[in-house]
Amino acid sequence: MSHLRIDIRQRAEELVSLYPRPRSAMLPLLHLVQEQDGYLSEEGIAEVAELTQTTPADVRGTASFYDMYFLEPVGKYVVSVCTNIACLLAGGLELLEHAGTTLGCAVGATSDDGLFTLEESECLADCDIAPCVQVNHRYVRTTTPESFDTLVGELREGKRDHEIPSHGTLIRVRRSGGLRAPKSEIASERAGAKAAREQRAAETA
Amino acid sequence: MAVIDSPRIVTARAGYEDSFTLARYLATGGYDGLRKALTMFPEDVAKQVDDASLLGRGGAGFPAGRKWSMLRKAPISYLVVNGDESEPATFKDHFLVERDPHQLIEGIIISAYALQVSQAFLYLRGEFALGLERVQQALNDAYELGALGSKIFGSDFSLDLVVHPGAGAYICGEETALIEGLEGKRGFPRIKPPFFPAVSGLYGEPTVVNNVETMANVPWIVLNGGAAFAALGGGRSTGTRMFALAGRVKNPGIYEIEMVKNTFRDLIFDPAFGGGIINDRAIKAFIPGGVSAPWFGPDLLDLPMGQDEVAEKGSMLGSGSVVVFDETSCVVRAAWRITKFFSRESCGQCTPCREGSGWIERAMYRLEHGGGRMEDLELLLDLCDNIAPGLSWPPQQTTICVLGSSIPSSVHSAISMFRDEFALHVTNQGCPFD
């Protein structure tokens, strides 16, 4: 019995088919589990273990290596404030502290209403608009306490839901289908091209 | 020296709002490079890249042509493109991915053709949610256009490209850790030798790993010829390069600049670029190439921005990120925060990096926040020496990968250049700034 919803299970199987080996689908599959459950549930992990032909301990161990996966439920909005070097120089630590006050939760924790989880993040690669803030991995570009508070107000009212989906939903554009070029076709093309190249090399020699 | 105007090779579409759409791409010469490449022999396409002397734009700066040619003996199975930009203060690949995904895709397809790989993968940083969506959309469009899939543009070359999202780990920007992530495992870098990707990469097969910006240059190189690219820049540093300027400057941002022709002073102070320090304060120091790089003082502002030029002075151009400190910046705090970054991002495989980064971070924390001692300075340098013996540049390492040997850069630079500031932190038992 599948823990993943039918449509998500379908996408999961498609993902596995994109790679030469099933285990390679591990990272995108874990993103899919988060899309459904908001975090990595035990059932989701078990299903990923089955899809990637490994064990739950292995999947959990792999997932916990990466910052974007949560092994426990988090808020609807995960707010990441960068305090790395460029943002440090632009007041990132101060903005982080302010964020904690506005959101009503400590760094690394979730607000009581379950709406926000606040994290102190490393470089988010938007350093000319420092200090950088992302909500569910979308850049919101609120570099001042005032603009941050305005954003939080909008989030509370659901006014940004069209651009910022709930935590877990990462890529809203689906790949249009699986691999298009059959492996046998590619193999024979490459073999032919190699032979032709060797021929050319021999002729010029 | 006046600022030299540079051609726009990879940021040509920056002025368009819809720069990322297929329509705009086709209207501005999109996929012409691919069409031309398909009329050439693969080895001739590769030769153009070789002629361009295109240095890798990721961080190591290894010549792409030479990397490609290492594999001509054995068939190359995979092309893996590194879009896991996570080096602090680097944000150029972010631009390319979000604002010009088709250019990147075209560059990948051309390169895949030159290398004759079986499949290509684009590993994109997981935090680039919008970028992932735009690239996926561009990919779908490219397939529909016939630029990907079976018999591309009616040629005898088929290819599939898969976009692979990362999940938040700086170390996955290291090429072998990236491959591990692509194999679905923890991002543990592999020991080199023997695991040079060219020899044993994805699934143990010969693999080429190239940076996003490197790939983005390829369409132009094919359309205009490698020689045209090599005519730009100077010495081994050919072509243009995207520099990501951040820190205490008035105009932080991405600037595509011809290599070597301009200096750091141009980048930081010229009104066309950085515009000088905020509130016209005095510059204190700058990092020439990402936080893994040793720092430079104001005495090196007139150094030309070239790979070898910077290397000779004991640092690196690295990821092309330039961070500027001014007189209001606390270097102890900066070095502490950079160390904290490495400690959090250390993969944990090997002892010196795993334990050393944490220890150094704890000592730096005391120096910055209270509890520091003068003997901590010698201790810190010795700990750094136990990670990168000799504290030389380029560094030696007791670690598996270069993240380890990057840890000493900021600490060593800060202590060497600003010992007085550390002493002040000790007597003050905390930070004297703000």
Next chain:
Amino acid sequence: MTDVKTTVTISVNGRSLEAAPGELLIEAAERAGTYVPRFCYHPRMEPVGYCRMCLVEVDGPRGATLQPACYIKVSEGMSVVTDSEKVKKAQDGVLEFLLANHPLDCPVCDKGGECPLQDQTLTHGSGETRFIEEKRHFVKPIEIGELVLLDRERCIQCARCTRFSAEVSGDTEIAFAGRGDLIEVAPSPTVPFDSTFSGNTVQICPVGALTAKPYRFSARPWDLEQVESTCTTCAVGCRVAVQSSGNRLTRVLGVDSEPVNHGWLCDKGRFALDSIDGHQDDVDVLSAATRIREPLIREAGVLVPATWGDALARAATILQDAASAPGGVGAIGGAALTNEGAFAWERFVRGVLASDHMDAQYGDGLDGALLQALPKATIDEAANARVVVTLTGDLREELPVLFLRLRENFVKRNNALIQFAFGQNALAPLATVSMPVRPGEAHLVAEALATSDGAAPQGSQITEAELATARSLIGASGAGVVIVVGRPNVAEDAGVLERAIRILAESLPDATFLPALRRANVMGALDMGLGPKLRPGRAYAAGEESRDTLTQLAALRAGEQKAVLLLGDLLGNVLDAEGATAALEAAQVVVVTGHGGATLAYADVVLPAAVQHERLGTVTNIEGRVTAVTAKIVAPGSAWPDVAIAAELAEQCGQSLGLTSVEEAAKVLEATTGYPALSVLNDVTDEGAVVGRGGERTERRALDPMAFPGIKSTNTVGLAELSGAVLEPSVVASPAPAPAALAVVAAGRSVDVPHYDAYAVSLLVSRRLYDHGVAVQGSPALANLVATTTAYLNHFDLDRLGLVTGDHVNVMGATSTHTLPVVLNDQTPRGVLEVTFGALDDDGGTATTRALVDPGSVITQVRLATS
């Protein structure tokens, strides 16, 4: 003509040395006497280069750089320095880094005294640390499995344990979680670390991060005395170091024996010590956890303690009276004896009692004569064979370390596995061809394999393609093929497998066989003649049929046999416990055993015997390797070794066995049959001798205390050293008798094609490592690992019934109906109900599984119904 160089010349610290091409630098240096310190490196696993303790300076194009010696392979002309200032600073640095966050737990840590971190800090580290920060703290210790505790603060992230789990045992039940200095070893919360091999991670952990619950805080290494011996919990014969403190068994560690176990043990062999030590206040002789310490005689219906004199006299009377009529007496059991013990009992039963009827098996094995007639493979040969065919149960449950050895063949060497897949088994994912075989048709499948166009039996799920692939892999004559044969289903008549074995042996003359019988020293017992038509020294005696165990029990019930000598427990071992009980009730029973059990309720005399780790002797494993076992503790109370009991009993009967001690028994055995018993006892060669292979000796590699902490030395204490005497060399008086050739061994019964009732399923009774037997029941640490009685069914059958895992099903056996919980298992073939022998019912008994079996028929078929 230039010589082709087969070695590589390198220079280490200025000295030139020869190494094998492709050898790891750390190994080459160690062999040459230059020891490079290490933590994460382990000679039985792939190197990872994590700890960086083994960094040495290697000359390269850019000068000398620090490289991990465990990772680099030697190359011609390589120049290495291991003792320069730079290397020493690197080592000191690594140690200081490791110790920075390591807790000062030595006074309370099990590893203290045998700890690679302590030892290498003393030799390579500085006396003080400069670390003044707060160390990392974790809640500790935490249970990660039933037997293993984890202390995360002590862990140095060497990954030996997680690599073992992924690489050696293959179950990946623990893995690194987290990143950087927050890395921890973690199982999944839903799947605890209950691998049958979990104890190995405790042994190889270079610090006290992993500790074993049964051993925790029980001793300090310097208190322990040690001998090397062979484990006899199953028939693989892993070499072990047995350690005791104050005559109490404290710990068993795996010794790296190249031909057998490579240093690994299963948890049952490792942790069953409590069952041997027993408990001080044991009184319930009907419990398997009780050690019998003194002779018992039944007086007025009650077993009471007696002197040896009285007990022997009573036993002699019973047995001799019964022996006076032909077929009046027989012996059952003996698979847990040493070779010398079995030899002595054989002389007693066949010599003194003049009875032919002896059988060490319980109707749950294979015909001994057939096995002895087959051409044999060693474990090494099976672990390197280009094709392995298995006709066994789940080897991971029955012969765990054999599973590890074979697994390597398929995973590392990519050789082929062709499986007769009877039910659940851990090798299935590695099989090249996995053929589902239902009860009663193994011989038909063998026939199909052996014939070039043979078809699978009717109704089978085996495809033509699978058969064709298997045939082509095996080839025409079976050259390079090793066939592992066991008894996967005790509810199926042995004749089915025996017929299959004959078919394969006859059609593949170049194939070799590896028996997979599981009981302790069953192979040695058979070699000593404890079976129909068998005689000591692996000899064959054609002639009249003698009774095997099941026939003896029938004869006892019918009154044709009056008495039985039980060498070990009966009721726990035999499937048809009811029938066996009836037999015992009707008979006079003399029991020679170390443990209590339900059987004793019917005993007239009980003679206490020494068990594993309490006796000297030799044992023989599945490949026919004879190794020495050594006594580490004295048997409790007045228990005697079997040789002494048999000899004294013979005296009571007025005869002499011609041997009174183990040494004498070994000498007589070897002198009369050539069986290498005394040679093995005399020799300090650790790996024993394989019967029939004579002369092959394996050199034991030098012990690396960092890889095998806790083992003091690998020098076997040979008999000569033990007794302090110099014994005469062995003399083989006459040519050793040989086992019969296959053609001579009786052809065995013919086996019909079973008729499968369409409304029934066939019964598969398989085995599990943790069962109701003595070792587990007597060891509190293992008791929670026994499975509860469960019905395993293929999804096909579950779907037909409309059931899912967790539901219950009514199973209608021959005489009774039982309700069992079901679990989906697609390794169980369609049309088969799998239950395991020794699983526990809710009441702690094992009656349900037994009750389902119809002992009279070739296979048992049962009907299933939902409630």
